[in-house]
Amino acid sequence: MSQEHQHEWIVFSTAVNIVSLLVRCECGAVGLVKAPTAKEWGRAFHAPSHPYPWKEPQRVEILEGWTTEKRIYPKGYNVVRRTGPDSLI
Ligand SMILES: [Zn+2]
Numbered sequence: 001m002s003q004e005h006q007h008e009w010i011v012f013s014t015a016v017n018i019v020s021l022l023v024r025c026e027c028g029a030v031g032l033v034k035a036p037t038a039k040e041w042g043r044a045f046h047a048p049s050h051p052y053p054w055k056e057p058q059r060v061e062i063l064e065g066w067t068t069e070k071r072i073y074p075k076g077y078n079v080v081r082r083t084g085p086d087s088l089i
Contacts, residue, residue: 005027006057007025007027007029007031007057007060007062008025008026008053009023009024009025009031009053009054009057009060010023010024010025010051010052010053010054011023011033011043011044011047011051011052011053011054012024012047012048012051013044013047013048014041014044014045014047015032018032018034019034019035019036019041020032020033020034020035020036021033021036021040021041021044021047021054022047023054023060029062029063030062030063031060031061031062031063032060032061032063033054033056033059033060033061034059034061
């Protein structure tokens with residue numbers, strides 16, 4: 001039995017100023033999906049209220065030491081919780 005944990009990513013928000021999707025795993029790990037397609041970016045608009053699975057783990061860049069439990073976002077990432085079209089930057 002391998003103890004290696006396979007992350008199961010869920011898109012839960014977006015980082016607007018770097019145009020990346022934010023994904024998290026149940027274990028608390030957080031990652032970025034950089035350079036999403038327009039379709040992926042559009043879908044992620046609803047992620048804060050409707051999180052959904054992310055099926056391309058190879059595109060996830062894990063943010064070391066960053067967990068959703070701490071609710072800390074890295075400096076400069078300016079994570080914006082978009083609640084509707086009016087909140088788009
Ligand atoms: Zn995990």
